[in-house]
Amino acid sequence: MVRFGDVGLRYGGTGPEVLRDLDFLLEAGTFHWLLGPSGAGKSSLLRLMHLAARPSRGEVEVLGIPLSRARRGALPALRRRIGVVYQDFRLLPHLSVFDNVALPLRVAGRAEAQSRADVTEILRWAGLHAKADSAPAALSGGEQQRVAIARAVVMRPALLVADEPTGNLDVPQARRVLSLLQEMHRMGTTVVVATHAEGLVAEYPAPALRLAEGRLVSHA
Numbered sequence: 001m002v003r004f005g006d007v008g009l010r011y012g013g014t015g016p017e018v019l020r021d022l023d024f025l026l027e028a029g030t031f032h033w034l035l036g037p038s039g040a041g042k043s044s045l046l047r048l049m050h051l052a053a054r055p056s057r058g059e060v061e062v063l064g065i066p067l068s069r070a071r072r073g074a075l076p077a078l079r080r081r082i083g084v085v086y087q088d089f090r091l092l093p094h095l096s097v098f099d100n101v102a103l104p105l106r107v108a109g110r111a112e113a114q115s116r117a118d119v120t121e122i123l124r125w126a127g128l129h130a131k132a133d134s135a136p137a138a139l140s141g142g143e144q145q146r147v148a149i150a151r152a153v154v155m156r157p158a159l160l161v162a163d164e165p166t167g168n169l170d171v172p173q174a175r176r177v178l179s180l181l182q183e184m185h186r187m188g189t190t191v192v193v194a195t196h197a198e199g200l201v202a203e204y205p206a207p208a209l210r211l212a213e214g215r216l217v218s219h220a
């Protein structure tokens with residue numbers, strides 16, 4: 001569950017509020033689009049959701065934890081329950097596909113044998129098993145984004161946020177990426193996807209948060 005209560009955000013403490021008066025609740029296990037023109041604040045809102053930014057005012061509650069009251073020491077564990085996917089993939093170029101996906105498990109100190117089994121299973125799910133030893137640069141954009149999704153979900157997050165995940169992909173690749181995100185939703189994950197791709201939104205109807213100039217203008 002994600003709850004925003006009267007949330008505002010300004011960067012650097014003194015700038016203008018780029019998010020204003022945000023009040024909404026996303027129930028656990030739902031899929032939401034996050035829509036709005038360029039500069040409306042979609043990435044900023046997602047940053048608050050995946051704990052990469054803190055609100056300047058108001059309360060953000062993620063997976064049942066109100067962040068204003070969370071101890072600093074509790075944040076890494078909470079972050080591990082949130083998967084993030086970016087438009088530009090953000091894979092580590094010097095690591096193989098397998099090692100990119102294994103990274104969150106290794107950072108969390110999971111046993112190597114179990115990690116290898118989990119990565120193998122997730123790569124198969126993402127249709128990338130044959131690419132496990134490849135370098136990211138040897139893959140198409142769509143394949144790279146599926147690696148990024150595999151990495152984001154290998155820890156079985158409760159919340160998955162994707163910022164313009166299909167922005168660099170052609171339509172068939174975008175559909176494949178979307179179907180993985182939809183599948184995570186069907187398996188019980190709360191999913192939020194920011195996009196400009198209205199065509200894709202029409203193909204996958206779902207509730208949407210719509211922003212304009214930092215305000216929520218509709219939630220339906």
Ligand SMILES: Nc1ncnc2c1ncn2[C@@H]1O[C@H](COP(=O)(O)OP(=O)(O)OP(=O)(O)O)[C@@H](O)[C@H]1O
Pocket residue numbers: 011015018036037038039040041042043044045
């Ligand atoms: N790190 C930052 N420091 C200062 N201002 C920022 C920063 N990041 C974003 N902004 C400003 O916040 C506002 C919202 O930007 P944001 O990137 O959240 O919008 P967006 O809807 O995701 O846009 P796009 O669709 O183009 O990615 C913009 O005015 C932007 O210039």
